[in-house]
Amino acid sequence: MIRFDRVSKTYPGSQGGLHEVSFRIERGEMVFLTGHSGAGKSTLLKLVGLIERPNRGQIQVNGQNLARIGPRRLPHYRRQVGMIFQDHRLLADRTVFDNVALPLVVAGLERNEIRRRVHAALDKVGLLKKARALPVTLSGGEQQRVGIARAVVGRPPVVLADEPTGNLDPELSLEIMTLFRQFNQVGVTLLIATHDLALVERLAQRTLTLREGRLVGDTTA
Amino acid sequence: MRRRRTGKKGSFHFNPGTWIARHMQAMVGALGRLWRRPLGNLMSLMVIAIAMALPAGLHLLVNNLERLAQGWQGTTGATLFLRMSVKAPDVDRLIRRLRADPDTGRVVHRTPEEALAEFRRHSGLGAAVALLDENPLPHVILVQPADGRLPPEAFARWFQRLQAQPEVDRAVADLEWVARFQAIVALMERGAQVLAVLLSLAVLLVIGNTIRLEIQSRRQEIEIMKLVGGSHAFIRRPFLYEGFWYGLLGGLLALGLLSGAYLLLQQPARELAHLYGSGFALQGPDRLTALVLLGVGVLLGVGGAWIAVRQQLEEIEPA
Numbered sequence: 270m271i272r273f274d275r276v277s278k279t280y281p282g283s284q285g286g287l288h289e290v291s292f293r294i295e296r297g298e299m300v301f302l303t304g305h306s307g308a309g310k311s312t313l314l315k316l317v318g319l320i321e322r323p324n325r326g327q328i329q330v331n332g333q334n335l336a337r338i339g340p341r342r343l344p345h346y347r348r349q350v351g352m353i354f355q356d357h358r359l360l361a362d363r364t365v366f367d368n369v370a371l372p373l374v375v376a377g378l379e380r381n382e383i384r385r386r387v388h389a390a391l392d393k394v395g396l397l398k399k400a401r402a403l404p405v406t407l408s409g410g411e412q413q414r415v416g417i418a419r420a421v422v423g424r425p426p427v428v429l430a431d432e433p434t435g436n437l438d439p440e441l442s443l444e445i446m447t448l449f450r451q452f453n454q455v456g457v458t459l460l461i462a463t464h465d466l467a468l469v470e471r472l473a474q475r476t477l478t479l480r481e482g483r484l485v486g487d488t489t490a
Numbered sequence: 491m492r493r494r495r496t497g498k499k500g501s502f503h504f505n506p507g508t509w510i511a512r513h514m515q516a517m518v519g520a521l522g523r524l525w526r527r528p529l530g531n532l533m534s535l536m537v538i539a540i541a542m543a544l545p546a547g548l549h550l551l552v553n554n555l556e557r558l559a560q561g562w563q564g565t566t567g568a569t570l571f572l573r574m575s576v577k578a579p580d581v582d583r584l585i586r587r588l589r590a591d592p593d594t595g596r597v598v599h600r601t602p603e604e605a606l607a608e609f610r611r612h613s614g615l616g617a618a619v620a621l622l623d624e625n626p627l628p629h630v631i632l633v634q635p636a637d638g639r640l641p642p643e644a645f646a647r648w649f650q651r652l653q654a655q656p657e658v659d660r661a662v663a664d665l666e667w668v669a670r671f672q673a674i675v676a677l678m679e680r681g682a683q684v685l686a687v688l689l690s691l692a693v694l695l696v697i698g699n700t701i702r703l704e705i706q707s708r709r710q711e712i713e714i715m716k717l718v719g720g721s722h723a724f725i726r727r728p729f730l731y732e733g734f735w736y737g738l739l740g741g742l743l744a745l746g747l748l749s750g751a752y753l754l755l756q757q758p759a760r761e762l763a764h765l766y767g768s769g770f771a772l773q774g775p776d777r778l779t780a781l782v783l784l785g786v787g788v789l790l791g792v793g794g795a796w797i798a799v800r801q802q803l804e805e806i807e808p809a
Contacts, residue, residue, distance in 0.1 A: 344721040347717065371715065371718050372718040377508055
């Protein structure tokens with residue numbers, strides 16, 4: 270589902286980035302990506318989400334060579350990849366419902382279908398009652414769940430999460446991870462970047478470890 | 491999971507109903523955003539409206555002047571001021587001679603006494619005139635060509651014959667100042683066109699800049715839209731509609747300004763025309779002017795927004 274072939278990404282004048290990274294993630298896998306901050310976790314996710322492009326190497330996602338996806342096809346590609354961020358990236362002036370509906374609205378779905386799917390996604394993350402609330406009125410954990418609902422509402426085959434539990438206490442973190450597992454069980458491929466090693470151990474999933482931009486560990490639990 | 495292409499509910503198939511609904515939504519949404527910042531937007535709208543009303547107003551003025559000049563063409567003729575030494579019998583002889591010319595039409599004689607009486611009546615200098623020992627005004631003869639639409643060269647030949655009469659001290663061709671007036675009107679017309687081009691550019695830039703600021707202030711929103719797969723067309727649509735509204739509302743406001751100016755000027759213009767014994771009435775913005783104004787406004791609005799959007803949206807990418 271996600272395939273990296275000797276991928277390098279360097280930033281001019283900076284130590285960060287990725288060097289010669291290769292791995293394969295199969296359809297329906299749930300994989301953690303760990304490493305210290307600056308090890309290249311975010312860079313790797315950005316490459317998969319086509320927020321960045323590699324300097325060298327080839328990336329394939331869902332059978333598509335990312336180098337062949339130009340600006341015109343980029344929006345359509347992004348609809349196949351749900352992205353979750355540590356800072357949520359919600360629109361402060363829109364309700365929870367409108368935030369979650371955004372991927373469906375940009376995809377041009379009809380109103381009834383949007384309502385049905387958004388309600389289903391909000392129900393899944395336990396926020397159906399907050400549909401009309403503004404994001405600022407929600408707790409950090411709730412805002413993150415809104416972000417998750419937005420990432421999965423379009424039913425993308427791949428979901429990426431960058432430190433989704435970064436600001437949450439262990440209990441809430443586990444709740445979020447349980448949610449991810451449920452998505453995984455219905456066939457979604459997940460790649461989750463986190464430095465919360467305790468959580469990773471507890472969930473016992475395949476883990477990719479980065480150090481200074483190189484892949485130094487690929488353990489299947 | 492592939493992109494589903496079946497026609498069932500929830501697919502990404504093109505659906506005209508949904509397409510229209512999305513456009514309507516973007517259109518109404520853009521109007522709503524303008525409405526939420528009334529003061530700043532009203533100022534921008536006023537700038538746009540004034541910039542549009544100026545050339546349009548000048549154009550209306552030129553139109554009115556052209557209509558005025560058309561009314562004069564029938565009265566083209568010459569005014570002959572005779573030498574002071576020329577007395578009444580000589581004048582009669584001259585008039586007979588003039589009438590003998592087949593090219594000459596109406597001939598009207600105005601004696602110095604008539605001229606003085608008229609001057610006394612209209613100038614308000616009656617008391618001063620009474621102090622004069624003798625009448626300083628000469629005999630005046632107003633002559634019109636037999637053919638009111640004489641071509642300029644023929645008119646000039648006829649006019650030279652009049653000028654050559656020994657009794658004539660000075661001859662003034664009405665055509666000269668009609669021609670000059672028409673030249674001035676033509677110049678104003680050209681001026682209005684130049685002004686229209688320059689101020690259209692100004693409107694384009696004002697709207698473009700307003701939209702540019704709007705894009706800047708919604709940068710984060712645009713980034714998120716791009717992250718969740720919003721196409722360029724989808725993201726730029728609300729901004730283009732915002733430009734559309736700026737142009738349309740600016741045009742409406744300009745039309746309002748023009749109508750207001752017309753209402754203010756209508757009565758004084760009629761009075762002035764009346765004083766000259768003319769039935770001329772000022773004409774306000776007609777339906778065509780209104781349509782052109784609104785159409786140009788919409789074009790400039792969408793165009794300005796397009797320039798801003800082209801420049802900005804490509805740059806904004808999520809990081």
